Amino acid sequence: xxxxxxxxxxxxxxxxxxxxxxxxxxxxxxxxxxxxxxxxxxxxxxxxxxxxxxxxxxxxxxxxxxxxxxxxxxxxxxxxxxxxxxxxxxxxxxxxxxxxxxxxxxxxxxxxxxxxxxxxxxxxxxxxxxxxxxxxxxxxxxxxxxxxxxxxxxxxxxxxxxxxxxxxxxxxxxxxxxxxxxxxxxxxxxxxxxxxxxxxxxxxxxxxxxxxxxxxxxxxxxxxxxxxxxxxxxxxxxxxxxxxxxxxxxxxxxxxxxxxxxxxxxxxxxxxxxxxx
Numbered sequence: 001x002x003x004x005x006x007x008x009x010x011x012x013x014x015x016x017x018x019x020x021x022x023x024x025x026x027x028x029x030x031x032x033x034x035x036x037x038x039x040x041x042x043x044x045x046x047x048x049x050x051x052x053x054x055x056x057x058x059x060x061x062x063x064x065x066x067x068x069x070x071x072x073x074x075x076x077x078x079x080x081x082x083x084x085x086x087x088x089x090x091x092x093x094x095x096x097x098x099x100x101x102x103x104x105x106x107x108x109x110x111x112x113x114x115x116x117x118x119x120x121x122x123x124x125x126x127x128x129x130x131x132x133x134x135x136x137x138x139x140x141x142x143x144x145x146x147x148x149x150x151x152x153x154x155x156x157x158x159x160x161x162x163x164x165x166x167x168x169x170x171x172x173x174x175x176x177x178x179x180x181x182x183x184x185x186x187x188x189x190x191x192x193x194x195x196x197x198x199x200x201x202x203x204x205x206x207x208x209x210x211x212x213x214x215x216x217x218x219x220x221x222x223x224x225x226x227x228x229x230x231x232x233x234x235x236x237x238x239x240x241x242x243x244x245x246x247x248x249x250x251x252x253x254x255x256x257x258x259x260x261x262x263x264x265x266x267x268x269x270x271x272x273x274x275x276x277x
Contacts, residue, residue, distance in 0.1 A: 016041050017051055024061060024070050031064025031071045089214070089223055090122050096249045097124040100227070104242065107132065111148040111211075112223040116167050117141060118149040121223070130207060132228045142168045144183055145176055147198035147211035148226040154190040155213050155221040161187065177202035195243045197234075208234045212246040225250050 023040040024032045038048050052070060055061040059075030093110040100108045101124040109132070110122040120139045123132075133141040143149045143164050153161045165172075165180055172178040178201050190196045195212045211226035225246050 013051070016043060017055060020048075020051060020055065021060060021072065021076070024072055027069075027071075029064075029071065031066060031069030033069050037070070093122055093214075093223075093225070094124075096225070096252075097122060100124075100225075100245060100249060101126045103245065104227070104238075106130070106227045106229045106233075106242075109148065109226045109228070110223060111152075111226055113143065113149075113152050113221070114140065116143050116164055118143055118146065118152065118224075126229075128229060128233070130228045130230065132207070132209075133204065142171050142176075144168050144172045144178060144180075145201065145203075146226070147196040147209045148224040150183070150187065150190055150196040150198065151211045151213050151224050151226075152221045154187040154196065155215065155219070175203070193243075194247055197239060206231055210234075210239060210242045210246065212243070212250045214250045 019041045020037060023037055026032075027036070034045060034048065037052075038045055041048065041051075043051075052061060056063075056070075056073070059073045061070045062073045063069070064071045089112070090110065097108045097110060100106075105127040107126045107128075107130045108124050109120055111118050111120050113119075117140045120137055122137060133139070133146045141149070143153065153164065156164075161184075165184055169180050172180060172183070178199060183199060186196075186199065195210055197210050198208050200208075207228055208231045209226055209228040211224045213221045214223045214225060216222050227242060227246070
């Protein structure tokens with residue numbers, strides 16, 4: 001990539017700005033320094049400075065406490081509060097997650113499909129410490145990993161789920177040790193049961209969970225409620241209690257948006273009209 005003495009224009013500038021935001025987000029609370037950002041976005045310091053100043057004027061980045069470093073700005077939080085929420089799913093799910101976490105003491109999550117990934121929209125940590133794939137709000141994992149993505153796949157058309165599993169096959173096999181054929185074969189059973197309890201993988205072998213779909217009026221998946229807990233805690237009695245409580249919670253969902261807008265939101269998440277690959 002050749003650098004230009006002025007701020008890069010068009011898609012190059014836009015892509016660099018998005019890359020900068022991701023690099024700053026990855027740096028966490030301590031912030032990202034100029035050297036890291038220069039190397040990460042492959043541009044000169046003057047170009048980087050101008051891009052950072054533009055992002056700062058819009059409120060997307062701000063100086064960190066440590067001089068010379070940058071963290072994400074509050075404008076991203078304001079935008080994020082509205083993103084992907086056409087059906088008011090987060091507002092509905094927050095008290096539901098709270099009630100489930102208080103009742104069971106485990107961690108509960110709201111997840112949605114985003115292209116070939118699953119994205120965490122909200123979570124409530126329980127009393128018991130737990131590790132999870134998504135880790136935090138905004139966390140993203142490949143579709144096929146974890147019980148939430150499995151229950152979402154189970155409620156998709158067969159051609160769509162086949163495309164997703166084919167696209168993610170290498171990462172599911174190499175990074176998570178998941179058997180794609182076994183995963184695909186389990187989905188019809190997951191749909192009949194109305195919940196998924198997850199397939200063991202090599203990333204988090206000591207943890208398990210359970211997930212149920214949140215469906216719109218037409219039966220299409222808007223998202224999933226999921227929980228995570230240490231594997232020894234998942235007795236058969238607990239699995240039955242979780243499945244019943246979470247299915248009842250998901251069935252009580254009355255999205256603000258019409259089924260038409262719910263379908264449109266689902267199409268946007270699936271990337272049906274845009275396939276960068």
